[in-house]
Amino acid sequence: MTRLRPALFGLALALAPAAALAQSAPAPLIALSCAGCHGPAGAGEGSVPRIAGYDREAFVQSWAAFRANERPASIMNRIARGFNDAEVAELAAYFAGLR
Amino acid sequence: MTRLTRRAFSLAAASAGLTLSAPGIVRAQTTGRLVVIGGGFGGASAARYARIAFPRLEVTLIEPKATFVTCPYGNLLLAGERTLPQITHSYDGLKARGVRVVQDWADGIDATAKTVRLRGGQTVPYDKLILSPGIAIRWNAIEGYNEAAAETLPHAWVPGAGEQTTLLRRQLEALPDGGVVGFAIPPNPFRCPPGPYERISMVASYLKKHKPRAKIIALDAKDAFSKQGLFQDAWNELYPGMIEWVPLNKDGRVTKVDVREKIFETELGTRHKVDVGNVIPPQSAAKIAIDAGLTNETGWVPVNPLTFEAVRARDIHVIGDANIGQVMPKSGYIANSTSKVAVAAAAAALEGRPAPGPTVYFNTCYSHVGDEYGISVVGVFRPTDTGFAETPNSGGVSPRGPLAQQREQRRLEALHADAWYASITKDAFS
Missing domain, CATH: 3.50.50.60 (FAD/NAD(P)-binding domain)
Structure with a gap:
């Protein structure tokens, strides 16, 4: 999905009918702990990358690479091994949907 | 200090133009009073998350101090690499989200009447209590x-x-x-x-x-x-x-x-x-948890691992260092991670939904x-x-x-x- 630039997104919001203004899907509980390092709503912080808006498939692939120690990592490899495929899919869907 | 009744708070909120996530929703639709005791990592995270995820809850945070000094990074202060202001946080962000912050000591809990007694003399009623009081030194x-x-x-x-x-x-x-x-x-x-x-x-x-x-x-x-x-x-x-x-x-x-x-x-x-x-x-759960009869012989509070509701009292969810979370560590991260699960469970009960299923706690x-x-x-x-x-x-x-x-x-x-x-x-x- 194309990411809207902030200015365009603002315009889209202004023109959208009221119904479309409903908040995005609530965060699944499993995604909330990511905020401890990646910032509230996955916005990123310092050396820890932004994950909001991360492409869904790329998220799943990166996770698999962390889990298999095939991607350089300082701690994500240890974290990745604690989540199963269904959970990773849920995380990927949620963060892909954030702006 | 403002009065602590629900009606007074609603009026104050209205007159102050308090920031609500959906301005069109009137306060009368509140689905319950969530009271949080303790403004550390557990309690502050709980109050913040409750306002974001369950905007129809009326959220009160009771905390005696005007600001919070973190334990994490205190050791860097000892090394001369941080100053006290750098590890001090205010509650202004929570206030801006519509959390009613009451600066007072919570002196006691009446689990039957579902009220919190403040040192200042007032009584705060709750429908669900999130208790995040931290530790007491023995x-x-x-x-x-x-x-x-x-x-x-x-x-x-x-x-x-x-x-x-x-x-x-x-x-x-x-x-x-x-x-x-x-x-x-x-x-x-x-x-x-x-x-x-x-x-x-x-x-x-x-x-x-x-x-x-x-x-x-x-x-x-x-x-x-x-x-x-x-x-x-x-x-x-x-x-x-x-x-x-x-x-x-x-x-x-x-x-x-x-x-x-x-x-x-x-x-x-x-x-x-x-x-x-x-x-x-050596340490135990904070005094208020002991006084409320929530602790067992270990000095810490046994909780339901799905909801963090205290085993010994209904409608009191105990998070952070005060509970028996082993094998999880008593850490700010666990307090933050579990606070959201406790709030989601409390909100579900208040809003008549089934409790959320098992999830992951992360540290x-x-x-x-x-x-x-x-x-x-x-x-x-x-x-x-x-x-x-x-x-x-x-x-x-x-x-x-x-x-x-x-x-x-x-x-x-x-x-x-x-x-x-x-x-x-x-x-x-x-």
Whole structure:
């Protein structure tokens, strides 16, 4: 999905009918702990990358690479091994949907 | 101070133009009164998350202090690498989200009437209570270590307004080169398992730069500790000959202190004279949890591992260091992670929905052990029938190995630690 630039997104919001203004899907509980390092709503912080808006498939692939120690990592490899495929899919869907 | 009735609050909110997530929704649609006791990592995260995820809940946070000084990064203050304002957070962010912040002591809970009694005399009714009161120090568990003793031999383990940490820092500054810094370290469980060892490391870092002939003696009531191999590798590499760690099985447990002479006495009667002494005392859940009858014989609060509701009282969810979370550590991260699950469970009950299913509780504890040298432990936990279990084959500590081989790993983890601090304090206080 194309990411809207902030200015365009603002315009889209202004023109959208009221119904479309409903908040995005609530965060699944499993995604909330990511905020401890990646910032509230996955916005990123310092050396820890932004994950909001991360492409869904790329998220799943990166996770698999962390889990298999095939991607350089300082701690994500240890974290990745604690989540199963269904959970990773849920995380990927949620963060892909954030702006 | 404003009056504390629901009606008065609604009127005040309306007249103040309080920020609500959906301005069109009137206050009358509130689905319940969620009261949070304690504005630390657990309570602040709970209040913030409740306003974001369940905007129709009326959220009150009861906290006696105007600002919160974090335990994390207090050890960097001891090393002279952070100042008190840098580790102090206000509740303005929560107020802006519509949390009603009541600055007062919660003196007691009536679990039957579902009210909280404030020291100021008022009573605050709740439909669901999130109790995140932290720890109490068990004064006199070490003979001679009482509140007055802490003015000479600081604990610096309950930050308050920062007095204890600042006192220990001043004592370190006044320490003569060649002096001895002593640590008394408690048995499990206690707040922040790697904390004493990060503290030893940060004090060593300061001494190495400013008083290189000083020594550290760490007297421990345990035979093993968090990230032990990594800490001891770092001590050998960065501070050779400076730190002596004495485990329980080598008479490491301090049972008595002589405050005037600054002597730590161990179980078998060995007397260690120190110039600066930091006593990290045995702990329990905070007094309000004990007084409310929520604790068991361990001194901590048993909870339902899915909802964090206290086993001994309905509609009181206990999060943070006060509960029995083992095998999870008593950490700010676990307090933050579990706070959201407790709030979701409380909100579901108030809004007539089924409780959320089992989820994951997550922890990372970074420790700074020297300049550009960070280490971590990761834990991915899940609820079981009786408590909490670590997810097999996951988590664990940073890779070990000589600094020459691990330099980039250590440097990155020190940077990530700083990012973690910024992130989690935003997730609690912004």
